[in-house]
Structure formats: C-alpha cells, structure tokens
Amino acid sequence: MNMMQDGGGCPADHRAGLEEILARHARQSAHLPLVIQQIYDLLGHVPDDILPRVADVLQVSLADVYATVYQHLLARRPAGRxxxxxxxxxxxxxxxxxxxxxxxxxxxxxxxxxxxxxxxxxxxxxxxxxxxxxxxxxxxxxxxxxxxxxxxxxxxxxxxxxxxxxxxx
Incomplete structure (x- = not known):
C-alpha cells in the first residue's frame, strides 16, 4: 500500500495537496515535470512511494517518472539543509x-x-x-x-x- 492510500506518515494537509496536484493534471502526460516540481515544492522531496500513483494518474510509465525526478536532481527523501x-x-x-x-x-x-x-x-x-x-x-x-x-x-x-x-x- 502506498502513502497516498494509507497516509504513510504524510500529514493530512499534504495528502490533500498531493491529491489536488494530481487531480489538476490527470491524464496529462506532458505535465509530468510540472507535477514532480509541484510535489517537491509541497513536500521538500519526492517520496518513492507516491511515484507509482503519479505514473497512474498522468498515464505515463513509472520509468518516466523516476527519470524526471533524477533528471531534475530532486530529492526522493527529506534532505538536509x-x-x-x-x-x-x-x-x-x-x-x-x-x-x-x-x-x-x-x-x-x-x-x-x-x-x-x-x-x-x-x-x-x-x-x-x-x-x-x-x-x-x-x-x-x-x-x-x-x-x-x-x-x-x-x-x-x-x-x-x-x-x-x-x-x-
């Protein structure tokens, strides 16, 4: 089960924010970099456990999602200062x-x-x-x-x- 389904330690306001981002860009694969950046802006990192949900909602491959996170050098876990x-x-x-x-x-x-x-x-x-x-x-x-x-x-x-x-x- 992923963070989006069970909470995964993500505060309720962040879960709502994540769902809002995904709903706004559903089935818009060209928006992948924007979605990843918005998730990063919200959380300060892009957790691995939400990437399958991003792929599903935007209808892109999970490999594309990982590549976008990697290409933009975005942290996949909370980072140091x-x-x-x-x-x-x-x-x-x-x-x-x-x-x-x-x-x-x-x-x-x-x-x-x-x-x-x-x-x-x-x-x-x-x-x-x-x-x-x-x-x-x-x-x-x-x-x-x-x-x-x-x-x-x-x-x-x-x-x-x-x-x-x-x-x-």
Missing amino acids: HVIYVCEGTSCYLRGSRQILEEMVERLGIQPGETTPDGLFSLEIGRCFGACALGPVVVVDQEVYPRMEPSKVAALLEKYRQEAQASCH
Missing part, C-alpha cells in the same frame, strides 16, 4: 572524485543517500553536471565547486557549518 553532490561521471571519476567522495563520507559520517543526524548535510552521487573540463566537481545547493580536491573538503564543509551557525544567531 545543504545537499552535496559529488560528480562520479567518467571525467570527474578519472580526475579523482572517488577520493573526494571518500573524504566526504569520512568527515560527514554518512554514506551517499543519507543525511547527517543534525540534518545539516545530505550526501548524494551525481553522474554529470556538464562541467567535465572543471572536474572533479562538487555541487552544494546548486553552487558548483570546480577542481575539487580531498584536501579542500574540510574547508568546504566548515563554510556551510559556519553559515548555519550564523543564521541561528
């Missing part, structure tokens, strides 16, 4: 992105696809950001950090930690 993508595309990988990812894992204490316990960071693997000549690339909240090195990871994370602390005071 800052979402970090480490590019693992061929060019970045050959230039050392794996070592950057390992340094992120070590410093954050989480694996790709997870969020730190304090909710400050989520770590994800990206496949290509179109900046191959600048690789390896890390993207934080859609800000591109070119020519990243493992030795720069600590300073990058600290920058976002300090910004978070400053915004709390």
Whole structure:
C-alpha cells in the first residue's frame, strides 16, 4: 500500500495537496515535470512511494517518472539543509572524485543517500553536471565547486557549518 492510500506518515494537509496536484493534471502526460516540481515544492522531496500513483494518474510509465525526478536532481527523501553532490561521471571519476567522495563520507559520517543526524548535510552521487573540463566537481545547493580536491573538503564543509551557525544567531 502506498502513502497516498494509507497516509504513510504524510500529514493530512499534504495528502490533500498531493491529491489536488494530481487531480489538476490527470491524464496529462506532458505535465509530468510540472507535477514532480509541484510535489517537491509541497513536500521538500519526492517520496518513492507516491511515484507509482503519479505514473497512474498522468498515464505515463513509472520509468518516466523516476527519470524526471533524477533528471531534475530532486530529492526522493527529506534532505538536509545543504545537499552535496559529488560528480562520479567518467571525467570527474578519472580526475579523482572517488577520493573526494571518500573524504566526504569520512568527515560527514554518512554514506551517499543519507543525511547527517543534525540534518545539516545530505550526501548524494551525481553522474554529470556538464562541467567535465572543471572536474572533479562538487555541487552544494546548486553552487558548483570546480577542481575539487580531498584536501579542500574540510574547508568546504566548515563554510556551510559556519553559515548555519550564523543564521541561528
């Protein structure tokens, strides 16, 4: 049973909002990117358990729904305040992105696809950001950090930690 049928922890106002979005775009397959974006705007992520319902209502394949979520780099679970993508595309990988990812894992204490316990960071693997000549690339909240090195990871994370602390005071 999916979230849309049994509640799945989704607050009632969000369930109503989801149903409204789906009803407004029913059987309009060309609206798929718009629907996905509206769900993301409502929830802050696009949960996996509602994707089959989206496919059914818009009359598109489930593969198309997943591709749209992936293509737009939208989170499929609640994300941290800052979402970090480490590019693992061929060019970045050959230039050392794996070592950057390992340094992120070590410093954050989480694996790709997870969020730190304090909710400050989520770590994800990206496949290509179109900046191959600048690789390896890390993207934080859609800000591109070119020519990243493992030795720069600590300073990058600290920058976002300090910004978070400053915004709390």
